[in-house]
Amino acid sequence: ETVAVLAQEFGLDRVPGSHEGADEDAGASEARFPAERLCIRGDSLVLASSDMAKIWCSAKGLQVMEAGHYIASGVRQAPRGPLEAWRVYPEAASILGCWAQRRIARITSAAVLERLLVEARQGIAVPYEQLLDGARVPENQQMPPQGLLLLAIVHTESTLQSMYATMGHILGKIDAEGLVTLPEDSWMAARRWV
Numbered sequence: 001e002t003v004a005v006l007a008q009e010f011g012l013d014r015v016p017g018s019h020e021g022a023d024e025d026a027g028a029s030e031a032r033f034p035a036e037r038l039c040i041r042g043d044s045l046v047l048a049s050s051d052m053a054k055i056w057c058s059a060k061g062l063q064v065m066e067a068g069h070y071i072a073s074g075v076r077q078a079p080r081g082p083l084e085a086w087r088v089y090p091e092a093a094s095i096l097g098c099w100a101q102r103r104i105a106r107i108t109s110a111a112v113l114e115r116l117l118v119e120a121r122q123g124i125a126v127p128y129e130q131l132l133d134g135a136r137v138p139e140n141q142q143m144p145p146q147g148l149l150l151l152a153i154v155h156t157e158s159t160l161q162s163m164y165a166t167m168g169h170i171l172g173k174i175d176a177e178g179l180v181t182l183p184e185d186s187w188m189a190a191r192r193w194v
Contacts, residue, residue, distance in 0.1 A: 002045060003035050005081040006071070010150070011101030033099040038071070045071040045086075047095055069095050084147055090171045090186045097150045097169030104150040105131050105180075106166075113153065114194040116172070116182055125179030149174045153193050168193065 007013040012033035039048050048068035071092040078085035088096075097104065105128065107113050116126050128143050131151070151170040170193070171186045182190055 002040065002075045002079045002081075003038050005083065006038075006045070006096075007033065007035060009081075009083045009148075010096050010099070010103050012096070012099045039068070040075055043076040044073045045075045047071055071095065088148055088171065090183070090189055093150050093169040093171040093186075093189070097152055097166070100150050103144045103148060104152055105144065105172075106152045106154045107131055108154050110194050113151075113170075113190060116151075116180065117187060117190045117194060120182040120184075120187065120190075125175065125181045128174060128178040128180055131180055143178050144174055146174060146176045148172075149180060151180075 012035065034047070037048055037050060039046050046068040069091065070089050072086040072088045074086040107116075112126075112131055116131070119126055149172040151172045152166045153168045153170065155165040155167055168189075170182070170189050172180050172182050174180050
C-alpha cells in the first residue's frame with residue numbers, strides 16, 4: 001500500500017519520458033523505479049540494495065544503521081497515506097527525482113533558485129509560474145497538486161533536444177494557490193546550486 005501511494009503521488013510507476021498508452025521497449029523495465037527494493041524498517045521507508053532488501057524482508061531481519069537511502073518516515077502510522085501524513089526526507093528528492101513524472105518542476109535559472117531560497121528564509125513564497133521562467137514546459141502541463149514538490153535543477157545547454165540535463169533535485173512544497181516554498185531542511189541543498 002505504501003509503495004503504491006508513493007508511486008502514484010510522484011508518477012514513479014511510469015517510464016521516464018513515456019506517455020500514457022505508449023508502447024514500452026525492452027529496456028523500459030530497467031528505467032522503472034525499483035519499487036521492489038523499497039522496505040519498511042520501523043516507521044521508515046528505505047530504498048535498499050537488492051541483497052539488503054532480501055535480508056530486511058526476511059523473518060529474521062538484520063540491524064544495520066546505513067544500508068540504504070531513507071525516503072520517508074511515518075509510513076507505519078499511515079501506510080495508505082496521504083503523502084502529507086509522512087515526513088519525506090530532503091535527501092529523498094535526488095532518488096525520487098530521477099523517476100518522478102508528477103510533482104516535479106524544472107528550474108533553469110540560478111537566480112530563480114536563489115530567490116526561492118532568500119524568500120523562504122523570510123517566510124515568503126514564490127509563485128509556481130515564476131519558477132518556470134525560461135523552462136521549456138509543455139503547453140498542457142498543469143500545476144502540481146498541493147503538497148510536496150521536487151525541484152529539478154537543470155542545465156539549460158543540454159545536448160538533448162527535448163530535455164534538459166538534470167544536475168540535482170531539491171525538496172520543496174507547493175500550496176493550493178500555487179505558491180512554492182523551500183522547507184528549512186532543504187535550504188542547505190539549495191545553497192549548493194546558487
